Amino acid sequence: xxxxxxxxxxxxxxxxxxxxxxxxxxxxxxxxxxxxxxxxxxxxxxxxxxxxxxxxxxxxxxxxxxxxxxxxxxxxxxxxxxxxxxxxxxxxxxxxxxxxxxxxxxxxxxxxxxxxxxxxxxxxxxxxxxxxxxxxxxxxxxxxxxxxxxxxxxxxxxxxxxxxxxxxxxxxxxxxxxxxxxxxxxxxxxxxxxxxxxxxxxxxxxxxxxxxxxxxxxxxxxxxxxxxxxxxxxxxxxxxxxxxxxxxxxxxxxxxxxxxxxxxxxxxxxxxxxxxxxxxxxxxxxxxxxxxxxxxxxxxxxxxxxxxxxxxxxxxxxxxxxxxxxxxxxxxxxxxxxxxxxxxxxxxxxxxxxxxxxxxxxxxxxxxxxxxxxxxxxxxxxxxxxxxxxxxxxxxxxxxxxxxxxxxxxxxxxxxxxxxxxxxxxxxxxxxxxxxxxxxxxxxxxxxxxxxxxxxxxxxxxxxxxxxxxxxxxxxxxxxxxxxxxxxxxxxxxxxxxxxxxxxxxxxxxxxxxxxxxxxxxxxxxxxxxxxxxxxxxxxxxxxxxxxxxxxxxxxxxxxxxxxxxxxxx
Numbered sequence: 001x002x003x004x005x006x007x008x009x010x011x012x013x014x015x016x017x018x019x020x021x022x023x024x025x026x027x028x029x030x031x032x033x034x035x036x037x038x039x040x041x042x043x044x045x046x047x048x049x050x051x052x053x054x055x056x057x058x059x060x061x062x063x064x065x066x067x068x069x070x071x072x073x074x075x076x077x078x079x080x081x082x083x084x085x086x087x088x089x090x091x092x093x094x095x096x097x098x099x100x101x102x103x104x105x106x107x108x109x110x111x112x113x114x115x116x117x118x119x120x121x122x123x124x125x126x127x128x129x130x131x132x133x134x135x136x137x138x139x140x141x142x143x144x145x146x147x148x149x150x151x152x153x154x155x156x157x158x159x160x161x162x163x164x165x166x167x168x169x170x171x172x173x174x175x176x177x178x179x180x181x182x183x184x185x186x187x188x189x190x191x192x193x194x195x196x197x198x199x200x201x202x203x204x205x206x207x208x209x210x211x212x213x214x215x216x217x218x219x220x221x222x223x224x225x226x227x228x229x230x231x232x233x234x235x236x237x238x239x240x241x242x243x244x245x246x247x248x249x250x251x252x253x254x255x256x257x258x259x260x261x262x263x264x265x266x267x268x269x270x271x272x273x274x275x276x277x278x279x280x281x282x283x284x285x286x287x288x289x290x291x292x293x294x295x296x297x298x299x300x301x302x303x304x305x306x307x308x309x310x311x312x313x314x315x316x317x318x319x320x321x322x323x324x325x326x327x328x329x330x331x332x333x334x335x336x337x338x339x340x341x342x343x344x345x346x347x348x349x350x351x352x353x354x355x356x357x358x359x360x361x362x363x364x365x366x367x368x369x370x371x372x373x374x375x376x377x378x379x380x381x382x383x384x385x386x387x388x389x390x391x392x393x394x395x396x397x398x399x400x401x402x403x404x405x406x407x408x409x410x411x412x413x414x415x416x417x418x419x420x421x422x423x424x425x426x427x428x429x430x431x432x433x434x435x436x437x438x439x440x441x442x443x444x445x446x447x448x449x450x451x452x453x454x455x456x457x458x459x460x461x462x463x464x465x466x467x468x469x470x471x472x473x474x475x476x477x478x479x480x481x482x483x484x485x486x487x488x489x490x491x492x493x494x495x496x497x498x499x500x501x502x503x504x505x506x507x508x509x510x511x512x513x514x515x516x517x518x519x520x521x522x523x524x525x526x527x528x529x530x531x532x533x534x535x536x537x538x539x540x541x542x543x544x545x546x547x548x549x550x551x552x553x554x555x556x557x558x559x560x561x562x563x564x565x566x567x568x569x570x
Contacts, residue, residue: 001123001154003114006130010103013092014051019085019115023077031085032118033071034158034286037111039233039273040097041350043289046112047071049090058082072287089113094223096231096240105165105185106131107223109233109240111158111286118287125157126150134166138183140219140237155283159235159274163221175200176207179217186224187246194250201313202264206271206305209392210399214275220263224249232262234269241266257320264315265306272305272395273298275403282408293411295347296434300370301395303328304378307371312569322554325375329455329552331368332440334471336361336486343369344411344435360483360497372440373433377418377426379447379567384424387566393421448554451568452561456553464517468525468541469548470495472513479513481529485548493539495529502536503528 002020023029036044047070055063055073057080065075077083089112091099100107106129129137129147139162141149151157169184171192180203184190199220207213215237225244232241241262248254278292292298307324310316316324332338339361341349346363353362378391394417401417402409418426432438445455460466469488472479479501484491501509504516504527517525525541558564 001116001120002126002128003110003157004128004130005106005108007101007106010101010106013090013101014088015091015099015101015106015108015113016086016088017113017115019083019087021083021117021120023080023083025081027076027078029075029077029083030068030117030119031073031075031115032287033113033115034111035071035288036286036290037097037109037233038159038281038284039235041290041295041354043351044112045070046089049113051088051090053085053087056084056086058084060084085115087115094225094242095229096223096233096242104167105163106135107161107163107185109158109161114154114158116154116286121154123154124150124152125154127157129162129164131164132166135164136166136168136170138163138168138170138181138185138219138221140215140217140235156236158286160238161221161233161235161240163223171196173200175203176213178203178207178213178215181217181219182222183219184222184224186222186244187226188222188224188249190222191250198260198315199263201315202260202309203267205309205313206264206268210271210396214270218267218270220266222259230258230262232266234266234273236270236274239263239266239269257316257323260310260315261307261324264309265302268302268305268309271399271403272302276395276398277403277408279408279410279413289351291348291351293344293347293435294409294414295350295366296343296370296373297409297414298347299366300343300368300372301374301391303367303371304374305392305395318556318559322556325554326552328368328371329554331365332372333552334483334549335364335368336483338364338369338440339437342435342437343373343433361486369433369440372444373429376429376433376440376443376447379450380424380426380429381418381422382563382567383450384422387563389421390567390570391418392570394418397421450563452556452558452564454555454557456555457550458553459547460549460551462514462518462549463521464490464514464525465549466547467522467543468517471549472501474511477511479509479511488548489541489544490539493541494537495527495539496531498532500530501527502530 004018006016033047055065055075057063063076065073068074091101094100097109099109099112127149131147139160141160143149163185165185169190171182173180173196219238221240223242224246226246227244229242229244232239243259250256278294280292281290311321341363343364347366349363381389381391397417398409415426415430448455465471468490469485470490471482473482481495481497481499501513503509505520507516522543527539529537
């Protein structure tokens with residue numbers, strides 16, 4: 001399978017693609033466009049971005065075709081030796097998993113826009129890019145000639161995104177005999193000395209714990225954007241990370257810690273997901289949903305270790321690590337969907353609403369709940385092995401016994417591997433937290449106590465959250481009800497999620513609702529709402545004694561605790 005990419009008017013955002021494949025004397029040829037991309041478990045409907053589509057034979061004669069599904073075409077190839085499909089793709093969205101074209105860059109995730117024959121997915125693929133001579137290429141693909149590349153199969157081709165631009169900033173370094181590349185596209189001022197120093201620390205620790213790195217080279221592709229954004233997507237020998245705003249990227253009190261966090265997270269995916277992969281995704285089927293309950297392993301364990309490695313390698317101090325852990329606690333305890341759906345079931349349902357807010361209190365998060373369960377499991381293993389083994393030993397076992405042997409991992413495989421390393425039954429955590437909806441608090445408190453830490457719970461500092469039981473968010477200069485504590489004063493008084501709050505006690509709201517609510521305090525609070533259908537209504541919130549939303553905080557009680565020292569360095 002061969003692909004030729006070009007474009008005419010970059011600001012139109014249309015990429016021109018020619019797909020070439022031998023027909024092998026078939027009278028008809030089926031060609032598929034991927035329906036989703038690995039790393040985001042939802043249907044992408046990429047075919048909606050194709051504007052023009054026309055197949056030709058090797059002499060340029062148009063061929064007849066029909067569409068069988070939204071992203072599947074059948075082409076009449078009778079008496080045709082080689083099929084050429086010319087089509088275009090609208091690339092106007094820029095994030096870590098999309099494709100984008102303008103007069104500054106060509107950025108392509110091939111899984112968005114490359115056609116393929118599903119029966120020949122394991123054949124070699126060839127890519128040619130018709131680009132300005134001044135453009136540099138950032139990609140993990142193997143280059144054969146200038147702007148020409150080849151991949152061993154379609155899986156590798158679409159797992160190697162690329163950025164082509166004349167404004168790429170590049171730096172490379174070696175760590176643990178692996179060549180690492182840092183590529184920055186967009187307005188930014190990367191401090192490569194600082195980046196290399198920090199990256200080498202967490203990279204060395206991750207490689208040391210697994211004993212090897214799966215690839216000879218690795219590319220960090222950063223899309224730096226002028227607005228606030230945070231997104232990363234893993235690949236076998238690279239990652240694309242979109243971050244912004246530009247001015248905050250290297251700011252240690254701003255977005256720099258997030259850059260380190262997402263980079264460590266995505267690097268860990270090189271083993272966990274790209275190698276240690278759910279059995280349901282071994283191999284990937286790009287034509288439909290690939291359901292799995294293992295999101296708690298794929299994303300939860302990765303989220304936990306992404307931050308943990310920054311602590312154990314000395315990139316993060318305790319304060320920085322505590323900040324990331326506190327965010328996990330806050331997200332967990334303010335999501336009442338964890339009472340309705342386990343993290344395993346939530347993983348299965350990522351294909352429904354995994355990346356949008358969804359209906360109130362329906363499901364948990366494979367990232368948040370998965371990370372907290374990973375921490376609890378880590379301590380569980382330490383306790384049962386007198387600190388000789390940890391969760392990292394489970395992950396190395398999965399790598400050697402499954403990934404390196406070309407096998408996918410099942411939910412039960414993970415359970416058995418934990419039990420093998422811990423030498424104890426994993427049933428309680430597995431049944432109650434992974435496949436159940438039990439309260440995390442006693443599990444967290446027990447784990448934290450073991451390493452000399454404490455879970456501090458105190459009322460939210462925002463009066464509306466602690467006393468009335470609702471949170472707000474601000475969007476487009478509007479104050480909107482974001483979430484409701486079940487059976488709280490606010491819910492029983494008639495407040496609904498997504499109501500717009502216009503005023504409180506006849507004072508107009510200007511992105512300052514919490515301040516006004518704190519100001520009025522125990523005085524009766526009457527909020528003026530604009531309902532979904534435009535109706536204006538006043539809601540009288542009358543105080544009760546119960547506390548609803550709390551703040552949750554990780555406290556280090558004894559930094560000399562031997563268990564803490566063991567945990568923090570491993």
